[in-house]
Amino acid sequence: MKRRRFIKALAAAPAVPALVAQQPLPPQSGRGAGPGGRQTQQEIAQLPLTEAGEIADPVARFFTASQFAALRKLSGILVPPVASYIGALDCDAPEFIDFLVSASPADRQQLYRNGLDALNLQARSKYGKPFADLDATQADAILKPLMATVAWAYDPPKDPVKHFIFQAHQDIRTATRNSIEASTAGASSGRRGLAGAGLFWNPIDPV
Amino acid sequence: MARKEYDVLIIGSGHSGGMAANVLTKKGVSCLMLNAGPEVDFSRDRTTKAAHELPYRGFNKPGRLPHVYQANEFNANQWVDEKENPYTYDPGKPYNWVRVRLLGGRSLFWSRQSFRLSDFEFKAADIDGRGDNWPISHADLAPYYSQVESIFRVTGRKEGWPQFPDGNFVESNFTAPESQSIQRLTELCNQRKIGVSRMRSSQGVNGLASSINLLLPDAVATGKLDIVSNAIVREISVDKKTGLVNGAHFVDRHSKREMHAKARVVVVAAGTLESTRLLLNSGLANSSGVMGHYLHDQIYGVSVVASVPEARDGKAPQGLMGGNVFIPRFRNLTKEDKRDFIKGYCMLINSGGGANPNFFAAYGDELQKKLDSYAGSCVSGSIYGERVARFENHVRINKAVTDAWGIPVLHIDVKDSDNELNMAKDAANTMEELFKSAGWEILSKTDKFYPPGYSIHEVGTCRMGDNPKISVLNKWNQSHDIKNLFVVDGSAFVTCGWQNPTMTIVSLSMRASEYLAEQMSQRNL
Numbered sequence A: 001m002k003r004r005r006f007i008k009a010l011a012a013a014p015a016v017p018a019l020v021a022q023q024p025l026p027p028q029s030g031r032g033a034g035p036g037g038r039q040t041q042q043e044i045a046q047l048p049l050t051e052a053g054e055i056a057d058p059v060a061r062f063f064t065a066s067q068f069a070a071l072r073k074l075s076g077i078l079v080p081p082v083a084s085y086i087g088a089l090d091c092d093a094p095e096f097i098d099f100l101v102s103a104s105p106a107d108r109q110q111l112y113r114n115g116l117d118a119l120n121l122q123a124r125s126k127y128g129k130p131f132a133d134l135d136a137t138q139a140d141a142i143l144k145p146l147m148a149t150v151a152w153a154y155d156p157p158k159d160p161v162k163h164f165i166f167q168a169h170q171d172i173r174t175a176t177r178n179s180i181e182a183s184t185a186g187a188s189s190g191r192r193g194l195a196g197a198g199l200f201w202n203p204i205d206p207v
Numbered sequence B: 001m002a003r004k005e006y007d008v009l010i011i012g013s014g015h016s017g018g019m020a021a022n023v024l025t026k027k028g029v030s031c032l033m034l035n036a037g038p039e040v041d042f043s044r045d046r047t048t049k050a051a052h053e054l055p056y057r058g059f060n061k062p063g064r065l066p067h068v069y070q071a072n073e074f075n076a077n078q079w080v081d082e083k084e085n086p087y088t089y090d091p092g093k094p095y096n097w098v099r100v101r102l103l104g105g106r107s108l109f110w111s112r113q114s115f116r117l118s119d120f121e122f123k124a125a126d127i128d129g130r131g132d133n134w135p136i137s138h139a140d141l142a143p144y145y146s147q148v149e150s151i152f153r154v155t156g157r158k159e160g161w162p163q164f165p166d167g168n169f170v171e172s173n174f175t176a177p178e179s180q181s182i183q184r185l186t187e188l189c190n191q192r193k194i195g196v197s198r199m200r201s202s203q204g205v206n207g208l209a210s211s212i213n214l215l216l217p218d219a220v221a222t223g224k225l226d227i228v229s230n231a232i233v234r235e236i237s238v239d240k241k242t243g244l245v246n247g248a249h250f251v252d253r254h255s256k257r258e259m260h261a262k263a264r265v266v267v268v269a270a271g272t273l274e275s276t277r278l279l280l281n282s283g284l285a286n287s288s289g290v291m292g293h294y295l296h297d298q299i300y301g302v303s304v305v306a307s308v309p310e311a312r313d314g315k316a317p318q319g320l321m322g323g324n325v326f327i328p329r330f331r332n333l334t335k336e337d338k339r340d341f342i343k344g345y346c347m348l349i350n351s352g353g354g355a356n357p358n359f360f361a362a363y364g365d366e367l368q369k370k371l372d373s374y375a376g377s378c379v380s381g382s383i384y385g386e387r388v389a390r391f392e393n394h395v396r397i398n399k400a401v402t403d404a405w406g407i408p409v410l411h412i413d414v415k416d417s418d419n420e421l422n423m424a425k426d427a428a429n430t431m432e433e434l435f436k437s438a439g440w441e442i443l444s445k446t447d448k449f450y451p452p453g454y455s456i457h458e459v460g461t462c463r464m465g466d467n468p469k470i471s472v473l474n475k476w477n478q479s480h481d482i483k484n485l486f487v488v489d490g491s492a493f494v495t496c497g498w499q500n501p502t503m504t505i506v507s508l509s510m511r512a513s514e515y516l517a518e519q520m521s522q523r524n525l
Helices: A003-009 A065-078 A093-102 A108-125 A136-146 A160-176 A181-188 B014-024 B125-128 B140-151 B182-189 B216-221 B272-282 B309-314 B363-374 B418-437 B503-523
Strands: A197-200 B005-013 B030-036 B047-052 B225-228 B231-238 B247-251 B258-270 B301-305 B324-327 B345-353 B378-384 B393-402 B407-414 B442-444 B484-489
Touching: A065 A093, A065 A108, A065 A136, A065 A160, A065 B014, A065 B182, A093 A160, A093 B225, A093 B301, A093 B378, A136 A160, A197 B345, B005 B309, B014 B030, B014 B503, B030 B258, B030 B407, B047 B363, B140 B272, B140 B503, B182 B345, B182 B418, B225 B324, B231 B258, B231 B272, B258 B272, B272 B393, B272 B407, B301 B309, B301 B418, B345 B418, B418 B442
Parallel strands: B005 B030, B005 B258, B030 B225, B258 B484
Antiparallel strands: A197 B047, B231 B247, B247 B258, B301 B378, B301 B442, B324 B345, B345 B378, B393 B407
């Protein structure tokens, strides 16, 4: 069974918060299925499809090489593999973040670019090399003072670099948790719901 | 070909419009309902998917729905597209207008928390020493609340508290023993004379308590209701000879073709801000100059999270954690209770959750160990607090900006006051004090709250009153200026209270619709 088909079969809770409490049950029968309903559609078996992420490598295009190298390093440190949980580098989370930020409003792009530049600047200033080349102890020495507790996600740290670290940490965790690799790892370790399945609303009669 | 003239045109299909259709058609009144959006088909329009199957891996598409904090990549298509249907505001005064235009409106997605307002809200001016009272009391609305609670199958525990009027509850099972953490919290609240109750909630049918399953099917069954979807009402029309309304111009959502529908009476039920926008664009019923003013809702976001030490590291004994309680308003109930704010808030307390990673300045293995240690040990508290209805918080038409159908949009001008800030501080401090007194470790505390509008409980822009100089509607939700025009949604509110407004909106709509039917039968309309 393809991974995607297996994951679709999981009745897992969404990893994103449940945003509306009322989720109506599906109707007993489809509209138009009654005696007066029209049943003109042909029964066509669905063909098995493959997700692009299963067969192709992502291409990072937004950040500069030094920024992206810092993002990869940061991702590996903030969300490493722990026990049976996969890490950010196991699921191309940095590459996904590159794509996500590239499609984001300017303020988010600036937050990331400035934040990654700040990490490189601090690394060069303290150790004479870019952030990506630091060893674990050196990276910790830079990152630990930048970590902040945040009581409410809409009230992030005022310091822009701490704000960046907070935002990046959240994004990398979510990108990792919602990856197909996390889903597969969770399924094989007996955990359900890690990859966040939910009811997706299709476009409804779009204009 | 001459088209049909209906007795009543109902604009909007949510809870308030649905109730109007339900009442009126059962009394033999012919109704036409126009709804701006399409009909939803749950089996066709929803699919179970994993986050990794979505284009943005469960993140919402960046920049889409920036004011709908409730939106994510799974549900993004259910909300109104802000580019298609924009609104404006000053950058320093953000407003989150959260809209649904499907048939059934926001009744498809509400939280189903079901409360009555009390005379602490209906007669708020008498208690607060400022503002205005409603022209009705709880006793006036109680018979309608009872009927609505029966239709919606509301569960709840009766308390006999004046600030938390009991309802016509269906049988509820609240006999299960409460967890020790909830018992501990209840003891502490009792010591502080804070009443602890349980959530009151609409069961509906099959988990849905919407107009499309509880109200509209009966109306359709009478044969007296026609429903047109994708009909965006641009303007309510007026008979120039009589000054009475006689129908509405609407635009087809797909083709943008304009049509006109005729009716003897118009009932506006498009939701507080859409109804107000329509009336302002129509230039109607505003001799008071009050229309669009007094926009208010509730503050959400204040929260405190604590951890029960004995429950940490998976060592919680059986019965220690779990469950929840609901604490209705307990501030400013007596004149002796002097605070630096008026009105009040409710608290929702849940036991047994985990900690948010944001609570810790940690990452990697260290963070995972903390999350594992605190899993299941947390008690969280949040509030719904009443914002004050103030004249200066208002909406007006911005003719410089139009929606995708050429209709001028709203400019929303709302700002919080010290009352909201002081209330939020009191709420956060109160929850913190309770949790600390219980011996629990505070993990997180915030007195910050979301921008106005977030609660999706916006009300007040066509408020009712006995004095036509300071109100838009009379106590029957009827325009002071135009007797065959009714507005039956939340815009009629004078004060919102801390309560979810749905039960009050639906009860007011039922009451107004019965009055309207009676007036029509007596040929007063």
